[in-house]
Amino acid sequence: MTAPIETTGAQAEAQPEAVLVGVDKGQIEGRSLGQIAWSRFKKDKVAVAGGVIVILLILLAILSRPIQAMFGLDPNALNQDLIDPNTSLPKGDFGGMSWEHPLGVEPKFGRDIATRILEGSWVSLVVAFGATILSNTIGAVLGVVAGYYGGRVDTIISRLMDTFLAFPLLLFAIAISATLQGGAFGLEGLPLHISVLIFVIGFFNWPYLGRIVRGQTLALREREFVDASRGMGAKGPYILFRELLPNLVGPIIVYSTLLIPTNILFEASLSFLGVGIQPPQASWGGMINQAVDYYQVDPQFMIVPGLAIFVTVLAFNLLGDGLRDALDPRSR
Numbered sequence: 001m002t003a004p005i006e007t008t009g010a011q012a013e014a015q016p017e018a019v020l021v022g023v024d025k026g027q028i029e030g031r032s033l034g035q036i037a038w039s040r041f042k043k044d045k046v047a048v049a050g051g052v053i054v055i056l057l058i059l060l061a062i063l064s065r066p067i068q069a070m071f072g073l074d075p076n077a078l079n080q081d082l083i084d085p086n087t088s089l090p091k092g093d094f095g096g097m098s099w100e101h102p103l104g105v106e107p108k109f110g111r112d113i114a115t116r117i118l119e120g121s122w123v124s125l126v127v128a129f130g131a132t133i134l135s136n137t138i139g140a141v142l143g144v145v146a147g148y149y150g151g152r153v154d155t156i157i158s159r160l161m162d163t164f165l166a167f168p169l170l171l172f173a174i175a176i177s178a179t180l181q182g183g184a185f186g187l188e189g190l191p192l193h194i195s196v197l198i199f200v201i202g203f204f205n206w207p208y209l210g211r212i213v214r215g216q217t218l219a220l221r222e223r224e225f226v227d228a229s230r231g232m233g234a235k236g237p238y239i240l241f242r243e244l245l246p247n248l249v250g251p252i253i254v255y256s257t258l259l260i261p262t263n264i265l266f267e268a269s270l271s272f273l274g275v276g277i278q279p280p281q282a283s284w285g286g287m288i289n290q291a292v293d294y295y296q297v298d299p300q301f302m303i304v305p306g307l308a309i310f311v312t313v314l315a316f317n318l319l320g321d322g323l324r325d326a327l328d329p330r331s332r
Contacts, residue, residue, distance in 0.1 A: 040326040047322020053315035061122040068115065075119040075282045079110035087297075095300030103304050106287075107294045113304050116282035120305070123283050124312070127197045128263040132256050134202030139209030140252055144244050146210070147217025148236070158214075161207035170269070173200040177275035193277050201266050209255050216248055250327040257320035261313035268309055284309050 042048055060067075068074070082096050083089070088108045090096030095104030095113070103114040146157035180196050187195055220226065221244070229239050270276035271285030279286060284305045291302035 037326045041322055044322045044325065046318055047325075050315045050318025050322065053311065054319050057121065057312055057315065058125065060118065061125040064118045064122045067118065073112070073115045073118070075111065075116045076280050077111060077115075079105055079112070082110045083108065089294070089298055095298055097300070104300045106290065106301050107298050113287075113301065116287060117284070117304060117308050119282040120284045120287065121308070123194070123277055123281070124264050124267055124309075127194055127201065127267045128260045130194075130198035131202035131205065131263045131266075132259050134198060135205040135259070136209055136252060136256055137206075138203070139206035140213050140245065140248065142206070143210035143213025144217045144240050144248065147214040148221050148240055148244060150218075154214075157210070161210050164204060164207045167204060169204050172204065173266075173270060174273060174275050176200050177270060190277070190281050193281075197267055197270065197276055200270075201263050205259070205263075209252065209259075212251055212255060213248055216251055217244055220244055220247055254320055254324045254327060257316055257323055261316040264309065264312055264316075 079101075082091055082101070082105050084091050090105045090107060090110065092098065095106075096110075097104045101112050101114065103112075103117065105112055106116070142157050142160075146154040177193075177196055177200060180192065226239060226243055229243050234243075267276055268283070268285030268288070271283045272289045274289065277283035277286055279290075287305040288302055291298075291305070295302040
């Protein structure tokens with residue numbers, strides 16, 4: 001028989017098998033979903049660059065009028081002395097570029113292109129953001145209602161989506177915009193044009209988000225937290241707006257960042273066709289429309305607003321792709 005092993009006091013106070021290193025140095029905290037998404041997003045340098053450009057564009061649009069007032073800029077100021085009376089083209093090379101007019105002046109009237117680009121930025125972003133908010137509100141509400149209740153409600157809303165998607169949107173938008181150019185609803189001029197564009201673009205684009213939200217809701221309505229809410233006596237509206245919609249914020253944000261550049265292009269298209277923002281108010285699509293008659297002899301007038309639209313749309317698309325990867329838990 002072996003003798004029992006004697007233990008000393010020092011051996012009895014030995015360290016446990018598992019020791020958490022660094023516990024005494026600070027409290028260990030978990031990360032929220034927002035922190036996880038941010039840590040993943042900032043690793044995507046391309047998306048971060050797109051986000052920086054988007055922020056700068058938004059600030060530029062918000063401060064466009066104060067900047068014009070500060071530097072005494074007028075987007076409608078005529079500079080006939082800079083126009084050749086024989087050709088109606090700007091004097092000098094590259095569309096009349098100079099220190100006073102770094103992007104040149106437009107043909108015939110001589111208005112400063114840089115100032116008109118600055119003025120047109122807030123118009124494009126106001127229409128794009130307003131239309132996106134309108135379409136997302138309608139699409140999110142109807143989509144979550146269709147997905148949660150199902151049955152006849154889902155059938156009616158789904159057929160309504162199919163009906164809106166079947167509309168020839170561009171032709172319909174042209175018809176409505178052209179009809180309401182004079183005045184309507186107590187509005188006229190620029191406020192009327194902006195309101196009509198927001199309504200036309202936003203009201204007919206909601207089915208796209210509605211389908212996305214409906215599909216996500218069909219998966220979420222069978223989750224445990226929804227069953228727990230039902231078991232505690234929660235009614236349908238409470239579950240819709242307090243349980244389901246907060247869990248759909250991620251897809252809605254991602255879709256919004258991808259819808260905004262589409263709306264910018266749509267507004268530019270309507271203004272290019274002459275049924276959007278009306279001159280002399282500056283808009284990027286309207287500037288391209290005016291440049292059609294001069295692009296062969298003065299390409300500068302078309303290149304500048306075209307680049308403004310291109311950079312804005314590209315920045316929003318890069319931001320949307322980065323947000324989609326950051327908010328998708330299955331992405332790597």
